[in-house]
Amino acid sequence: MPTTAYSDETRTPQRGRPRDATRDDALRQAALDVMAEVGYRALTMDAVAARARAGKATIYRRWESKLDLVVDTCTQLASRSxxxxxxxxxxxxxxxxxxxxxxxxxxxxxxxxxxxxxxxxxxxxxxxxxxxxxxxxxxxxxxxxxxxxxxxxxxxxxxxxxxxxxxxxxxxxxxxxxxxxxxxxxxxxxxxxxxxxxxxxx
Structure with missing residues (x-):
């Protein structure tokens, strides 16, 4: 049966090993870029998806919320840079x-x-x-x-x-x-x- 835009995969984010570390980095960078422009409160997953040219479901498969995304981004930056x-x-x-x-x-x-x-x-x-x-x-x-x-x-x-x-x-x-x-x-x-x-x- 075809998967719709409102599938369980979209509605119920799943944690786990990233499928593509390079893609994860691109999403984190997009989050940083958007946050630098509009701040944390105005940051949305839609805006991050648009900046990274990714589907919103792609982001939600990795992070359950913008808080998770921002915290993970900070953690990765601190450990790598x-x-x-x-x-x-x-x-x-x-x-x-x-x-x-x-x-x-x-x-x-x-x-x-x-x-x-x-x-x-x-x-x-x-x-x-x-x-x-x-x-x-x-x-x-x-x-x-x-x-x-x-x-x-x-x-x-x-x-x-x-x-x-x-x-x-x-x-x-x-x-x-x-x-x-x-x-x-x-x-x-x-x-x-x-x-x-x-x-x-x-």
């Missing part, structure tokens, strides 16, 4: 990580991030998911760099590790969201050499 350096030096680890993260935020993702962050106070589910995926993954990388440096004897015993992680993220976010000044290499160098390393150095 920023390296986890291990150079043997805290200063160089921080420089490499923050330079890569700054370049990541300064690109097309930055516009989507600004649109997304602006919605967090009004969207509790989104805020919770965003913190538990994208933000936590970045904090974990930074904390890992500091823990390894501590093991090498680079940090003083009372170094404020949690505060250092907060400051590193806050400095990038301040430029991205508020001042509009460039997230460039000289800024990262100053942040590392004048703020973060002196804060924890033994």
């Amino acid at each position: 920023v390296p986890v350096p291990d150079t043997g030096s805290l200063a160089e680890d921080l420089r490499e990580f923050l330079s890569s993260f700054a370049a990541f935020l300064a690109g097309p993702v930055g516009r989507a991030a600004q649109a997304l962050v602006g919605e967090l106070p009004h969207e509790p589910e989104l805020a919770k998911a965003f913190r538990e995926t994208f933000l936590t993954s970045q904090r974990n990388v930074l904390r890992g760099l500091l823990d390894r440096a501590s093991g090498r004897g680079e940090l003083r015993p009372d170094a404020p590790l949690a505060m250092t992680v907060e400051l590193a993220g806050a400095a990038l976010t301040h430029r991205l969201m508020l001042t509009g000044e460039p997230l460039d290499v000289p800024f990262v160098d100053r942040l590392v050499d004048q703020v973060l390393v002196p804060l924890v150095r033994s």
